Amino acid sequence: MPSTPIASLLILYGLIGIAVVSDLRHHRIPNLLILTGLALGLVGQLFSGGPGGLGQGLLGGLIGFGLFLLLYAVGGMAAGDVKLMGMVGVFLTPAQALGATAASLMAGGLCGLALVVWRGQLRQTLGRYGLMLRTQTYLAAVPGEVAGQPFPYAIAILLGTLASSLWFHFN
Template identity: 35%
Template sequence: MLTAIEMILVCLVAQAALTDLTLRKIPNVLILSGLLLALILHSLAGQHGAVAQQWLAGAVTGLFVFLPLYLLRGMAAGDVKLLAMVGAFLGPLAALKVAALATLFGGMLALVMLLWTGRWRQAWRNVWTLCAPVCWRCLGVPMQAVPLPAVTSVGGIPYGLAIALATASTVLLAQR
């Protein structure tokens, strides 16, 4: 049986996924409301000091797991903040589990979107453009330092959906 905290979290990430699918944006008000709600619910459920530490550790873990991807322009800020909210609800260890599952779901979603939009050829060209210098260097070909050419984006994915699926899976699998 799901707890109230888990049911509220699943509802919040479902709303984030729907908003990300339709508007390609996760609203800050949803994230901030979720963070505050997680703190309140945890405070009502247990010892105040330990709960605040668990809430903070989960939120910080969730934030810093995907932050490098945001800094490399591989992910939107809303997705990073959404994982921080999930971490605030579930704690640091579960935030890492959700991040790992979200990575798997996100990869599958990216492949489906590449096939659906027909941009998989451009995606392979981008991968080759970025990886070819390393491959040639590993084969012993001396390389001169040259800037990488610009690659054409094949589009973004609604990563909020991947995080929502990963969160729901983590919560439901914890019930077993």
């Protein structure tokens, strides 16, 4: 299976790192950062794999973007996070993009769980989710509940991309 060159991964991690800082400070990921990353990723794919590499990058970008777009459509993801995952995907092969997307979703779930536990709201949050399951009705988080507050998802994308890169490197 083809792999992503280390130089491309380092550029990718740097771009995601910038996105994390922006997401933490301003709760947004600049479009200029996304466009720069898309251009760098696609040029890198073309340089390292020719036209086939470019196709792989485009497909990887569509995988990351498309899967996160589904979550955006149901209100579970912000637009900047969707675009960031699409940018991540263009640096990777389609299989790696799928792995990074899945790992980013798992990292987001773990980060969310950690926040709920850290704030001492595990029982409250589980109770609300249990009630939603029993009544089959959506119940919004109450004011002050951490589960209802914005989360800088770029952190989860960074952690998931790093984890999946390690997975693909050692397997």
